[in-house]
Amino acid sequence: MHTEAPQLTVTRVFDAPRELVYQAFTDPEHLAQWWGPTGHSLPRDEIECDVRPGGHQRWTEVSADDPGIHIHIHIDLTDVADGTLLAGVMQVGGRLQEGVEPFRTRFRFEFHDEAGGRTRLEIRQWLAEHLAAPSEGGWGEAFAKLDAALARAQADLEVS
Amino acid sequence: MAGTDQLSAVFAALADPTRRTILAQLAERDATVTELTEPLPISMPAVSRHLKVLERAALISRTRTGKWRGSRLEAAPLREAADWIERYRRFWDSSLTRLDAHLAAVQAAAEKEL
Numbered sequence: 001m002h003t004e005a006p007q008l009t010v011t012r013v014f015d016a017p018r019e020l021v022y023q024a025f026t027d028p029e030h031l032a033q034w035w036g037p038t039g040h041s042l043p044r045d046e047i048e049c050d051v052r053p054g055g056h057q058r059w060t061e062v063s064a065d066d067p068g069i070h071i072h073i074h075i076d077l078t079d080v081a082d083g084t085l086l087a088g089v090m091q092v093g094g095r096l097q098e099g100v101e102p103f104r105t106r107f108r109f110e111f112h113d114e115a116g117g118r119t120r121l122e123i124r125q126w127l128a129e130h131l132a133a134p135s136e137g138g139w140g141e142a143f144a145k146l147d148a149a150l151a152r153a154q155a156d157l158e159v160s
Numbered sequence: 161m162a163g164t165d166q167l168s169a170v171f172a173a174l175a176d177p178t179r180r181t182i183l184a185q186l187a188e189r190d191a192t193v194t195e196l197t198e199p200l201p202i203s204m205p206a207v208s209r210h211l212k213v214l215e216r217a218a219l220i221s222r223t224r225t226g227k228w229r230g231s232r233l234e235a236a237p238l239r240e241a242a243d244w245i246e247r248y249r250r251f252w253d254s255s256l257t258r259l260d261a262h263l264a265a266v267q268a269a270a271e272k273e274l
Contacts, residue, residue, distance in 0.1 A: 007171055008245050010252045016263040024259055030266075034258040037251065100247070103167065123252060127171050127244060 006108075006124035014119045021119040022083045022111050026051045028059075036061045040069075053080050060094070070095045084111050103127065166218065170241045173217035178202065179210050186220060186233040196231065 014021050024030040028047035035042055040063050047059040054077065061071040072094035079087035086109040093102040105125045112120040173179055182196055197207045211231055214220045218237050223230040 007241075008248050008252075010249065010256070012256045012260075014260060014263055016267060020263060020266065021259075024263065030262070034262040035255055036258075037254040038258065103244075105248075121256070125248060127167055 006126045008123070008125040010121075010123040012121050012123075013114055014121065015117075016119055017117055018111050018113050018119045019083050021121060022086075025086060025109060026057075031059065035059070035073075036071075039063055039065050040071075051077065051080055051086070053077060055080065066097075068095055069097060079108075085109070166237065167241060167244060169217040170219060170237045173213050173219055174241065176210070176213075179214055182207070182210055182214065182231075183219065183233060183238075186231055190223065190230045190232045192228055192230050 024034065026049060028044065028049050031047060031049075032042040032044055040061050042059050042061055047057075049057050051057065056077060057073075057075040059073050061069070061073060063069040071092065074091040074093070075088055076091075077086060077088040079085055087107065089104060089106050091102070091104045096102065105127050107126075108122075108124045110122040110124075112122065114120045174183075178200065181200065185191055185196055185199070193204055193207055193211065196211070197204045200207060211220065211222075214231075215222060219234055220231045221234055223232055
């Protein structure tokens, strides 16, 4: 079995308690204050947060500098552990920056306690939209299935 | 930038260590299936299957000289995959810097209220 590393890993430590950092990801008032690059903002009435396993989060990102940009973020949450974990699939669509196509990414945000009342945030992202939610078998199994599916698709093409 | 399907296929293709080894070999020079199989502990048909996955992701192209069928590395999809990662890293970098400032402001405001 091959366990696969995410395509993107980002770790950052914040000088704030874990509950607050988690809240920044799950509370519309907080999200509107920081999500996106400088110059981007989130219209408050377009933010929806239904944070629970099977729940979702939606918002729109606009840019003061570029009126052409109108990004829709659609998150479907698969795993949620209050204050410690958010995981699911994020869809980025709408009118994106020049040269960027809409895409989907599986993500996992973990919130860990650090000494001195600080919080370590670990972000992992996998770009693999064809994958079903990994079960107990995890990513290795999921990737093995994908390999098999790709091989089958290729074989079908040859037969036809 | 290619669409998500292409990018997903590239990342899926890169997810396998054998295919990464094959790509590394092809990065040095074009090679036939026989040449690619030599250093690997798997059969030629297995290598052929991996090559099909790589070809489908457009990471390699197949060439033919006489009766020899070779494989050639295509760099563009690899660069796109790297670009995607780089763009997302920049996104998080700027967002998390804003988050850091936001958290500091929220805590300062809370302290003031006490």
